[in-house]
Amino acid sequence: MKKDKITKTPWIQTVINRYGETVYNLCHRILLxxxxxxxxxxxxxxxxxxxxxxxxxxxxEKQWILxxxxxxxxxxxxxxxxxxxxxxxxLNETHLSKEERLENILxxxxxxxxxSQFILLLxxxxxxxxxxxxTITGIPIESLKVKRQQVLQTLEEWIWQ
Amino acid sequence: MAINxxxxxxxxxxxxxxxxxxxxxxxxxxxxxxxxxxKNFLDRCDKISKAINAIEVKKIxxxxxxxxxxxxxxxxxxxxxxxxxxxxQRTPWFLKSxxxxxxxxxxxxxxxxxxxxxxxxxxxxxxxxxxxYREYQNEVDLxxxxxxxxxxxxxxxxxxxxxxxxxxxxxxxxLESIDSEEIKVGNGEVWRFHIKTDSPQEIRPHxxxxxxxxxxxxxxxGIEGFVVPGGIQFNLLVNKSIIPEVKKEVQKIAIEHSDSPxxxxxxxxxxxxxxxxxxxxxxxxxxLVVWLSQI
Numbered sequence: 001m002k003k004d005k006i007t008k009t010p011w012i013q014t015v016i017n018r019y020g021e022t023v024y025n026l027c028h029r030i031l032l033x034x035x036x037x038x039x040x041x042x043x044x045x046x047x048x049x050x051x052x053x054x055x056x057x058x059x060x061e062k063q064w065i066l067x068x069x070x071x072x073x074x075x076x077x078x079x080x081x082x083x084x085x086x087x088x089x090x091l092n093e094t095h096l097s098k099e100e101r102l103e104n105i106l107x108x109x110x111x112x113x114x115x116s117q118f119i120l121l122l123x124x125x126x127x128x129x130x131x132x133x134x135t136i137t138g139i140p141i142e143s144l145k146v147k148r149q150q151v152l153q154t155l156e157e158w159i160w161q
Numbered sequence: 162m163a164i165n166x167x168x169x170x171x172x173x174x175x176x177x178x179x180x181x182x183x184x185x186x187x188x189x190x191x192x193x194x195x196x197x198x199x200k201n202f203l204d205r206c207d208k209i210s211k212a213i214n215a216i217e218v219k220k221i222x223x224x225x226x227x228x229x230x231x232x233x234x235x236x237x238x239x240x241x242x243x244x245x246x247x248x249x250q251r252t253p254w255f256l257k258s259x260x261x262x263x264x265x266x267x268x269x270x271x272x273x274x275x276x277x278x279x280x281x282x283x284x285x286x287x288x289x290x291x292x293x294y295r296e297y298q299n300e301v302d303l304x305x306x307x308x309x310x311x312x313x314x315x316x317x318x319x320x321x322x323x324x325x326x327x328x329x330x331x332x333x334x335x336l337e338s339i340d341s342e343e344i345k346v347g348n349g350e351v352w353r354f355h356i357k358t359d360s361p362q363e364i365r366p367h368x369x370x371x372x373x374x375x376x377x378x379x380x381x382x383g384i385e386g387f388v389v390p391g392g393i394q395f396n397l398l399v400n401k402s403i404i405p406e407v408k409k410e411v412q413k414i415a416i417e418h419s420d421s422p423x424x425x426x427x428x429x430x431x432x433x434x435x436x437x438x439x440x441x442x443x444x445x446x447x448x449l450v451v452w453l454s455q456i
Contacts, residue, residue: 016229024221038225038234045229102212109213124213145174152173152206160205 012049019062020045022126023069029125030073030117032110040076044069063135066122070136074114085111088158101159108158115139116151123148164188169199176203177210344408346401351438351448354408356415357430361393361453364418368395368451371410375403392454401447408433411451 023044028037047068088111091104101108109117115137122128122136130141139147169192175181176189193200224232249257346352358364365386372384372395383397399407415431438448 020221020225020229021218024225025219028219029216035234037219038222041221041225042229042234049230102208105209105212106216120213124210125216125218127214146171149170149173149206152177152209153170153202155209156202156205159209 012045015048015061015065016045019065023065025126026066026069026118026121027073029106029121030110030114031076032106036076040072044072047072060135063132066136067138070118073118087111092158092161098159105155105159108155111158112151112154116147116154119144119148120151164192166192166196166199169193169196170202173203173206177207344405346404346435346447348401348444349438349442349447350401350435351450352404352408352435353433353450353452354411355432355452355454356411357432357454357456358415358418359456361455364414364453365393367414367418368411368453371407371414372397374410375399375407386451386453392452394453395449395451397449398442398446399449400445404447404449407449 020041024037024041027040027044028034031037031040044065048065088108091101091107096104109120112120118137119133119139122133123130130144133139133144134141137144169189172181172185172189176186181189189203193203225234252260356364369384369386373379377384377397377399381397383395386393386395412431442448
């Protein structure tokens with residue numbers, strides 16, 4: 001394995017130290033399942049470790065790693081997707097106040113497409129720039145802004161209906 | 162510059178991020194002073210954004226931080242137990258596709274090979290009269306030149322020539338000689354009795370009557386005989402013990418009806434032979450084929 005010149009630790013361990021928390025947080029917040037998030041996090045870093053040296057984006061390392069995480073989350077999320085919005089209806093039927101619904105924002109977000117969740121988490125939770133999000137997701141900046149606005153509108157309709 | 166609700170909503174993202182130019186922000190503020198709906202919309206989107214921002218960043222468990230690839234996952238004490246992907250799910254996609262494609266191809270090959278066998282086993286000759294006729298078609302050589310009284314598995318002692326009948330006395334002699342012939346019927350044999358005649362339709366009812374006299378089922382289609390190109394065939398599965406008697410009867414019929422009502426100069430001839438059946442015949446049974454060929 002390639003070793004970091006300064007710290008002399010394996011490269012992958014350096015990557016895990018730097019980005020493990022971000023990746024794990026994204027997996028956990030999207031899957032809402034700790035066990036699955038742990039397994040997926042490991043899967044993501046295994047994929048990164050197996051990538052050939054010449055394909056490792058050292059300059060844009062963070063974007064590359066989050067891009068891999070995004071791809072893996074998309075594959076994993078396919079099994080969980082529920083377009084019937086049953087969960088949204090159930091949440092709204094529980095007579096929670098608007099503040100309480102906001103506290104359960106992740107449960108509402110789970111009914112959104114994976115892309116939308118990823119954008120919201122990167123932008124609003126982790127405060128990433130549109131440039132970085134555009135590189136990670138492959139969506140142009142202006143489209144990202146429109147998407148975010150549409151997703152916020154959808155959440156607003158669900159919570160304040 | 163006045164802007165409308167559509168423009169306000171389009172700029173929600175930049176407004177929340179604070180990246181709009183100052184004049185644009187003033188326009189929006191001016192708009193929301195009079196538009197309650199847009200004001201509520203922007204407030205709510207701001208609350209949602211802040212709620213997402215307030216979500217705690219989940220920290221990676223320490224054991225995973227130290228040795229991510231070696232530890233057993235999920236860790237004990239997890240909120241919910243997750244299912245470890247199965248070995249099949251962990252297999253690379255190209256291997257999975259190859260195995261699945263091979264499996265499908267193998268299944269198709271097995272089905273294609275097995276269906277005719279299952280069909281032939283299902284359509285046994287004992288239960289299906291149509292199959293009897295088909296089997297007959299497969300087995301019987303319908304060429305006009307049939308071997309004359311030759312046992313294909315025998316030593317040749319049972320050869321004899323066709324019996325052209327010329328006059329009444331000879332007819333009587335032949336009828337008397339029938340009883341002296343002894344034949345042995347083995348297992349799994351096909352016995353073929355062939356009468357060459359210029360009037361198969363006239364001999365047909367006699368053959369049928371003879372077969373019925375051996376207590377063969379009347380509803381067996383083989384007992385009626387099938388009209389085929391070249392003549393009429395009777396094809397039945399019978400107890401092998403009656404074969405010698407049937408042979409005698411058929412021989413008698415051939416001799417007795419040798420005078421054609423059409424006064425043709427062509428005479429009937431009787432020949433017979435036996436061979437081993439290609440298809441399985443139940444023990445104690447034999448296939449009987451009586452062929453009335455049109456001269």
